[in-house]
Amino acid sequence: MSSEITYEELATLIKTRAGVAVTVDELADPGCMFLDLGVDSLGVLGVLADVENRYGVSIDSSDLLGRPVAEFLQTVNSSVKAGA
Amino acid sequence: MNQRCAVITGVGVVAPNGIGADDYWKALCEGRSALGPIDREGCENLPLKVAGLVRGFDAEEYVEPRYLVQTDRFTHFAMAAAELAMADADLADHPDDPFTVAVVTAAGSGGGEFGQRELQHLWAEGPHHVGPYQSIAWFYAASTGQISIRGGFKGPCGVVASDEAGGLDALAHAARAVARGTDAVLAGAAEAPVAPYSMVCQLGYPGLSTTEDPERAYRPFGSDAAGFVPAEGGAMFVVEDEHTARLRGARPRARIAGHTATFTGAARWSESREGLAHAIRGALAEARCAPDEVDVVFADALGVPEADRAEALALADALGDHAGRVPVTAPKAGLGRAHCGAPALDVAAAVLALEHGLVPPTPHTADCPHGLDLVTGYPRSAELRTALVLSRGLMGSNSALLLRRP
Numbered sequence: 196m197s198s199e200i201t202y203e204e205l206a207t208l209i210k211t212r213a214g215v216a217v218t219v220d221e222l223a224d225p226g227c228m229f230l231d232l233g234v235d236s237l238g239v240l241g242v243l244a245d246v247e248n249r250y251g252v253s254i255d256s257s258d259l260l261g262r263p264v265a266e267f268l269q270t271v272n273s274s275v276k277a278g279a
Numbered sequence: 280m281n282q283r284c285a286v287i288t289g290v291g292v293v294a295p296n297g298i299g300a301d302d303y304w305k306a307l308c309e310g311r312s313a314l315g316p317i318d319r320e321g322c323e324n325l326p327l328k329v330a331g332l333v334r335g336f337d338a339e340e341y342v343e344p345r346y347l348v349q350t351d352r353f354t355h356f357a358m359a360a361a362e363l364a365m366a367d368a369d370l371a372d373h374p375d376d377p378f379t380v381a382v383v384t385a386a387g388s389g390g391g392e393f394g395q396r397e398l399q400h401l402w403a404e405g406p407h408h409v410g411p412y413q414s415i416a417w418f419y420a421a422s423t424g425q426i427s428i429r430g431g432f433k434g435p436c437g438v439v440a441s442d443e444a445g446g447l448d449a450l451a452h453a454a455r456a457v458a459r460g461t462d463a464v465l466a467g468a469a470e471a472p473v474a475p476y477s478m479v480c481q482l483g484y485p486g487l488s489t490t491e492d493p494e495r496a497y498r499p500f501g502s503d504a505a506g507f508v509p510a511e512g513g514a515m516f517v518v519e520d521e522h523t524a525r526l527r528g529a530r531p532r533a534r535i536a537g538h539t540a541t542f543t544g545a546a547r548w549s550e551s552r553e554g555l556a557h558a559i560r561g562a563l564a565e566a567r568c569a570p571d572e573v574d575v576v577f578a579d580a581l582g583v584p585e586a587d588r589a590e591a592l593a594l595a596d597a598l599g600d601h602a603g604r605v606p607v608t609a610p611k612a613g614l615g616r617a618h619c620g621a622p623a624l625d626v627a628a629a630v631l632a633l634e635h636g637l638v639p640p641t642p643h644t645a646d647c648p649h650g651l652d653l654v655t656g657y658p659r660s661a662e663l664r665t666a667l668v669l670s671r672g673l674m675g676s677n678s679a680l681l682l683r684r685p
Binding site for chain 2: 210213237
């Protein structure tokens with residue numbers, strides 16, 4: 196299992212957990228916010244729970260929900276790496 | 280100030296015998312039964328064998344993926360029915376002034392299928408595996424919430440939790456919102472209570488029919504009535520101020536003329552006579568309608584002999600001799616009872632009956648020993664100006680709604 200979540204994997208997670216189809220380009224745009232994509236806070240929590248369950252890590256969500264997708268992924272990946 | 284009058288301009292139906300008002304009406308007039316064995320996974324070994332299932336419903340056809348993952352089947356039905364009603368009324372999604380449109384739904388069972396799935400995750404894998412949408416999907420209010428979020432409707436939204444009869448009370452609530460100044464309300468009810476968990480919850484109802492033959496399971500008012508069978512589905516309506524509706528070119532299809540709700544206690548069927556009679560009198564009084572002006576009755580028709588007798592007596596109490604002459608029908612005998620969705624489906628049938636001058640028959644039942652002119656076998660032509668729709672809940676609510684042809 197890779198210890199880095201890619202934008203492709205995140206797009207798949209968002210599709211399955213939040214029901215929103217997004218492209219990798221959209222996600223990688225530094226200014227992209229979840230709300231702009233139509234992913235609400237519960238959708239982000241669903242994505243996060245999936246990552247936590249898969250990698251056996253615990254991620255502090257309070258700091259993440261309002262941040263751009265790129266920052267979200269960076270933080271999630273450093274937690275995953277630290278936990279791996 | 281002019282009196283604002285609430286009219287129904289759009290009808291959206293998701294029923295076991297048809298999706299969309301046209302298919303539903305055609306099936307009703309043919310007296311076609313949609314009752315059948317419950318062939319859903321996990322339901323095989325339960326004592327309840329027959330229900331009205333909505334088949335061939337593709338939620339993706341009506342509901343965007345983002346709402347699909349967040350919501351239970353009962354909300355999928357409500358959202359689909361709301362879409363159909365809005366299309367019927369030609370009411371725009373995302374109105375210019377979002378505060379002019381509201382949403383009111385009723386629900387009894389909430390999101391049983393979704394809830395069961397998440398509880399299974401909880402049991403098998405732990406709390407971390409319960410999805411966050413469980414927090415909203417099970418909730419009775421989910422349908423109102425998701426329909427209003429999707430359409431951006433910010434008028435005085437509400438949820439009626441008043442037992443099965445809530446399906447009628449939601450329309451009364453909508454009519455009152457219109458009277459107070461809201462231009463349009465999406466109102467109605469839909470349920471999906473045929474998942475294993477939801478079914479187990481229903482098994483305690485003494486009136487539930489455990490008959491295995493779909494032909495015999497639900498025969499309301501019949502001498503061989505053996506209880507009721509559950510169903511899924513429901514109906515949503517666009518309820519508008521008549522003047523506003525006419526200004527925008529919409530066609531009023533029925534006026535919501537009167538309504539009253541009462542409560543007489545769970546399973547106290549003999550007492551429901553008094554409660555239902557009071558509700559009928561109240562609805563007639565509000566509509567300034569004389570008893571002999573009622574042209575058709577869509578009965579609650581529980582199929583429990585004591586309850587059927589109480590309903591017939593309530594009609595006699597409220598309508599006098601006219602109770603024996605007015606055509607009475609219970610198309611739900613061919614559908615089952617979709618809890619709060621059942622009276623909403625009856626309202627859809629009543630609106631269509633007023634338009635077509637046709638009373639759809641009561642399937643399955645052949646005789647009626649209660650002194651009512653029950654329409655059976657074939658639809659009956661009649662000059663219909665007013666329709667009385669009745670509903671009783673298993674927990675003791677009674678409700679009567681009077682519709683008038685505009």
